[in-house]
Amino acid sequence: MLDEYKTVLSEVFCDVLMRYAFMFGEECEKESILLDNPDYLHVNVSFNGYKSGNIGILASPELCIEMAANVLGTDMEDDNCANDAKDALAELANVVCGQFLSSAYGSEPIFNLSPPSVSEVSELEWQEIYENDNSLTFMVEDNPALIYLDIEQEAEV
C-alpha cells in the first residue's frame, strides 16, 4: 500500500471510529498486536468506478459488541448488541470506505460500493492479512483490529 494511502486510511479509520462508534483507535506497530483470539470477524467492502479495490476490517466479536452498544446507546449486556455486532462492523466498514475514497480522491469521482460482507476469519486468514503490507494494525479501546486496502488496476476514465 502506498504510504499516502496508509496515512489517509489510518486517519479515516480513527475518525470514523470516533464519530460513528464513539471509540478511540490508535495505530500501532504490528509486533505489538498479540493474536490471543482467533475468532475474529472479517468485513469486506469492494468498490469500483474511478478506482477499483476493496477495504477490509478484522475485529474481535467483543469489540463489535461494544461498538454496537455505543452506536445504539445501549448496554453491552443487551442481547440486541450481540445480534447487531456483525451489522455494526459492516456499517463501520461501509462508512470507512466511503470516507476513505473521498479523502483519497476528492469529491468529484463516483464510486460504487458493494454491500459489506461479514464472515468469520480463521487464524490462518488472520495471519495472512496481518503479514500483508496492505494491512495496518490498531488498538481500539484495548482491542486489536486490522484494516487493509487493496487497489486494483486503474479504471478507464
Added chain:
Amino acid sequence: MSYNILIVDDSRTTRMVISKTLNLSGIPINQLYEAENGRVALKILDENWIDLVLADINMPEMDGVEMVDQMAKDGLLKTIPVVIVSTEGSQTRIEEMRAKGVKAYVRKPFTPELIKNLVEDILGEKHVG
C-alpha cells in the same frame, strides 16, 4: 398532524439509530416504517401513506438510485420528499441525486441533530426536542 416516515437502509443498526433519533426528536411521528432495500421500500410505499423517505444508496436487490428513479415514474410517489443518507461523498453523485428530485443529502456518519433538523425543515414543523 403526525407523520409516517420510511427508513431505507440495509444496515439494521443504521435504521435503529435513525428511528431512535426520530422518536426522541419531538417530531410527531405516527408510524416509522423500515426497509432493507429499495424493492421492499417500494412495496411499503405502494401499501402505505408515507410523508418522508430517508434512504441509503448502496443496498442489495435495489439501490437508492434505482428506488428514486422508480418513485419518479409514479405520479403520487414522486411527490414524496426523499433524503439520501449515504457514505458516498461524490459531489457528482450528490448533484445527480438532486437532479432526480432528492431533497437533501446527508453523509454518514451523521449526528442525530442533523437528521432531526433536516426532517423538521422538510416536514415544515419546528419542535423543541
